[in-house]
Amino acid sequence: MRNFLIGVFIFWLIVIGLIQRDSQSREAQSLSGVGGSTKGRVEVVFWHAMGGPLGTVMDDLINRFNKSQPTYFIKGIPMGSYDTLAKKLLASLVAKSAPDIAQNYETLTKKFIKHRKIVCLDDLLASESENIKADIIPVLLDNNTFDGKVWSFPFNKSVPVLYYNKDLFRQAGLDPEKPPTTLTELASCARLITRHFTPETGGKPTVMGFATGKANVWMFLCRVMQFGGRLVDEKGGRSHFHEDPAIKAVAFIQDMLREGIAVEAQGFDHQNDFKAQRVAMIENSIVSKVHMESGLKFDYGIAPLPGEATRAVILSGSNINIFDNGDPEKIKGAWEFIKWFTSTDIGAEWSVRTTYVPVRKSSLQAQILMDALAKDPNLRAPYAELEYIAFEPRLSCWFEIRDLMADVLERATIEMGPPDSYMKEMSNNINAILRHNAD
Amino acid sequence: MSATAKKTLFKHPSHIFIHALLIIGAIFMIFPFIWMIMTSFKSEDEILKTGKAIVLLPDQLRPSILNGEEDRKRIAEHERQKALFAAQTASGTVSRKAQKPFELLDNYKEAWSAQPFYRYFLNTFLTAITITTGSLIFASLAAYAFAFFKFPFKDQLFLLMLGTMMLPQQALLIPDYIILSKIHWINTYMALIVPWLASAYSVFFLRQFFMQLPKDLFEAAMLDGCTRLQFYFKIVLPLSKPPMVTLGIFSFLGTWNSFVWPLIVTNDTSLRVIQVGLSYFASEAGTRWGPLMAASTFTIVPLVIMYFLAQRQFVESQAMTGMKE
Numbered sequence: 026m027r028n029f030l031i032g033v034f035i036f037w038l039i040v041i042g043l044i045q046r047d048s049q050s051r052e053a054q055s056l057s058g059v060g061g062s063t064k065g066r067v068e069v070v071f072w073h074a075m076g077g078p079l080g081t082v083m084d085d086l087i088n089r090f091n092k093s094q095p096t097y098f099i100k101g102i103p104m105g106s107y108d109t110l111a112k113k114l115l116a117s118l119v120a121k122s123a124p125d126i127a128q129n130y131e132t133l134t135k136k137f138i139k140h141r142k143i144v145c146l147d148d149l150l151a152s153e154s155e156n157i158k159a160d161i162i163p164v165l166l167d168n169n170t171f172d173g174k175v176w177s178f179p180f181n182k183s184v185p186v187l188y189y190n191k192d193l194f195r196q197a198g199l200d201p202e203k204p205p206t207t208l209t210e211l212a213s214c215a216r217l218i219t220r221h222f223t224p225e226t227g228g229k230p231t232v233m234g235f236a237t238g239k240a241n242v243w244m245f246l247c248r249v250m251q252f253g254g255r256l257v258d259e260k261g262g263r264s265h266f267h268e269d270p271a272i273k274a275v276a277f278i279q280d281m282l283r284e285g286i287a288v289e290a291q292g293f294d295h296q297n298d299f300k301a302q303r304v305a306m307i308e309n310s311i312v313s314k315v316h317m318e319s320g321l322k323f324d325y326g327i328a329p330l331p332g333e334a335t336r337a338v339i340l341s342g343s344n345i346n347i348f349d350n351g352d353p354e355k356i357k358g359a360w361e362f363i364k365w366f367t368s369t370d371i372g373a374e375w376s377v378r379t380t381y382v383p384v385r386k387s388s389l390q391a392q393i394l395m396d397a398l399a400k401d402p403n404l405r406a407p408y409a410e411l412e413y414i415a416f417e418p419r420l421s422c423w424f425e426i427r428d429l430m431a432d433v434l435e436r437a438t439i440e441m442g443p444p445d446s447y448m449k450e451m452s453n454n455i456n457a458i459l460r461h462n463a464d
Numbered sequence: 465m466s467a468t469a470k471k472t473l474f475k476h477p478s479h480i481f482i483h484a485l486l487i488i489g490a491i492f493m494i495f496p497f498i499w500m501i502m503t504s505f506k507s508e509d510e511i512l513k514t515g516k517a518i519v520l521l522p523d524q525l526r527p528s529i530l531n532g533e534e535d536r537k538r539i540a541e542h543e544r545q546k547a548l549f550a551a552q553t554a555s556g557t558v559s560r561k562a563q564k565p566f567e568l569l570d571n572y573k574e575a576w577s578a579q580p581f582y583r584y585f586l587n588t589f590l591t592a593i594t595i596t597t598g599s600l601i602f603a604s605l606a607a608y609a610f611a612f613f614k615f616p617f618k619d620q621l622f623l624l625m626l627g628t629m630m631l632p633q634q635a636l637l638i639p640d641y642i643i644l645s646k647i648h649w650i651n652t653y654m655a656l657i658v659p660w661l662a663s664a665y666s667v668f669f670l671r672q673f674f675m676q677l678p679k680d681l682f683e684a685a686m687l688d689g690c691t692r693l694q695f696y697f698k699i700v701l702p703l704s705k706p707p708m709v710t711l712g713i714f715s716f717l718g719t720w721n722s723f724v725w726p727l728i729v730t731n732d733t734s735l736r737v738i739q740v741g742l743s744y745f746a747s748e749a750g751t752r753w754g755p756l757m758a759a760s761t762f763t764i765v766p767l768v769i770m771y772f773l774a775q776r777q778f779v780e781s782q783a784m785t786g787m788k789e
Contacts, residue, residue, distance in 0.1 A: 040589045076744045105743050116638045120645030301512040320508045
């Protein structure tokens with residue numbers, strides 16, 4: 026036992042020594058380093074939730090900003106998922122140790138406005154000689170405007186799209202250049218494909234027509250709007266889910282599942298099924314393209330999400346907040362970075378490399394974006410959707426409502442009961458939450 | 465040893481049944497690990513799509529006799545791409561879009577370079593060892609006091625301490641963060657280590673064990689002029705190897721696996737621990753299974769080594785348990 030303890034102690038000392046050495050080499054590196062020296066510059070701390078391939082692009086752009094000017098130094102820190110980032114933000118704000126900028130959802134922005142934690146961007150926008158506001162894609166500006174004031178800036182906003190396997194389309198006798206444009210067409214495509222891949226002797230089909238995520242609130246909301254429906258009023262707080270379009274949205278999935286031409290997957294499993302060519306069509310965020318790309322070894326297409334009564338998609342992703350930490354220099358640095366990041370060319374580059382929607386209208390005309398579209402026609406879908414994008418209600422109790430909705434949606438496709446009863450229940454429960462949370 | 469082992473192993477017919485049960489249990493326990501290790505050697509293509517042949521073994525390690533039709537197709541395609549890539553490299557005409565064909569250790573290479581795992585390992589070792597030894601020292605001293613001494617409000621204090629076990633960590637996250645922030649410990653090793661040095665569970669666990677030690681022993685030692693600390697070091701500690709080793713393993717594993725706390729209280733990559741590093745491979749739009757499994761594999765290697773090193777202590781202490789009565 027004694028020898029064991031001595032061994033552990035020696036190991037512990039070695040670890041401390043190695044940490045010391047590693048710290049020194051890191052320090053040397055950062056002095057000579059990446060994005061230039063931090064010495065004498067205003068350091069702006071930026072918390073974000075970009076991991077994996079998206080994080081690589083983010084780091085690259087931050088480094089370029091740091092090199093592009095001598096005054097400010099952006100220190101980007103990845104914080105894991107959006108949820109952990111949100112938790113950390115809340116804790117740090119209470120403890121008065123908030124970062125200078127952070128990615129954030131609208132729901133929390135509302136809380137931050139109420140507690141005066143963030144900087145209103147109107148004055149910063151007004152101080153610019155260029156009319157930036159006029160160049161921002163209108164719906165993105167609306168998304169960040171609260172009571173007539175711009176409180177956050179659109180940063181990484183994504184849209185859902187339809188991924189489809191052109192090879193499987195061909196094999197099933199469908200035109201690979203004509204993806205479904207309405208939900209009715211989507212169902213009939215799924216039916217044809219599933220039938221084609223069902224063995225004549227009976228048994229399970231080797232390829233399913235369509236797959237979506239189980240209890241996916243985002244896709245449900247898109248479908249409600251595609252059937253011409255409304256969601257929840259931001260002002261006055263009333264749910265519209267008991268109305269016809271929402272009932273149709275649930276019935277649509279229930280019918281496809283009952284017919285056996287679609288499957289629901291947990292989490293991102295339908296992405297894997299798509300990669301493995303077990304499913305011919307899936308709906309998901311355009312950002313998934315970046316993640317799936319290395320696994321897509323077949324001819325695939327990306328199309329705008331099908332509509333029905335109307336075309337509609339809902340934005341996802343986050344905006345960026347500047348926190349009021351009492352140092353005007355840092356606020357200025359933060360603003361310079363946001364401006365640079367969303368500027369015409371950089372915004373277009375970010376969009377091309379990550380598939381997030383650009384913030385500015387002028388980015389859509391940028392050369393880099395044009396070149397990318399010419400090279401990869403699959404990138405067109407998200408830009409085509411820009412005409413009719415909408416956003417989720419910005420209520421401070423929205424996450425609570427979303428959880429409730431996911432719960433009801435999950436039961437609707439497991440129990441397969443009458444859709445109107447689920448929607449009535451959903452609407453009533455949401456209205457009950459709204460009664461206690463006015464905003 | 466083997467002869468005696470054999471004898472005791474099947475001393476009784478029921479032992480065969482017990483061993484069979486244990487072996488089945490062991491297979492269930494080890495299966496996810498085998499799956500993880502095997503997946504770490506597979507390309508993404510292979511992870512998602514395997515033919516009818518044995519699913520577990522990666523293409524490059526599987527005898528060809530086990531391959532199904534689909535596997536053969538995939539392997540042939542991979543060979544073709546490999547040859548193509550080699551030819552292109554040789555002639556210097558690698559097109560920019562050509563991906564390097566997958567090789568056995570690619571996931572490991574990608575995972576190791578994706579994040580500074582070297583530093584994460586060092587940080588995790590530092591916190592795990594410090595917390596384990598520290599919490600054992602503090603917990604055993606506190607348990608010793610609760611088990612052997614009389615002092616005012618002893619029971620109330622003990623209950624108060626037990627009460628802290630009722631609060632879930634999630635509920636304490638933000639208040640704890642605020643305390644640490646007020647004493648400027650956010651983003652330091654202190655934040656990673658100090659809050660975990662005291663553990664109500666360990667105190668409770670050890671106190672229960674100490675209570676079983678005969679009180680007469682304590683009184684006799686005191687009469688013979690033994691000081692309280694001497695009694696603790698010379699009698700209590702040597703007798704309580706089994707619970708100490710058990711707690712040590714718990715606390716080491718717990719620290720090794722902790723994720724939310726280190727993520728919340730640190731900002732710099734130089735202070736991050738391995739679990740935070742692992743989360744890098746799962747993001748909002750999908751999970752990179754290959755590199756994630758490779759990284760998971762190398763994060764458990766030190767645990768396995770530690771276990772083998774500590775195993776002797778563990779078995780020894782098990783033997784001690786038998787001798788006590």
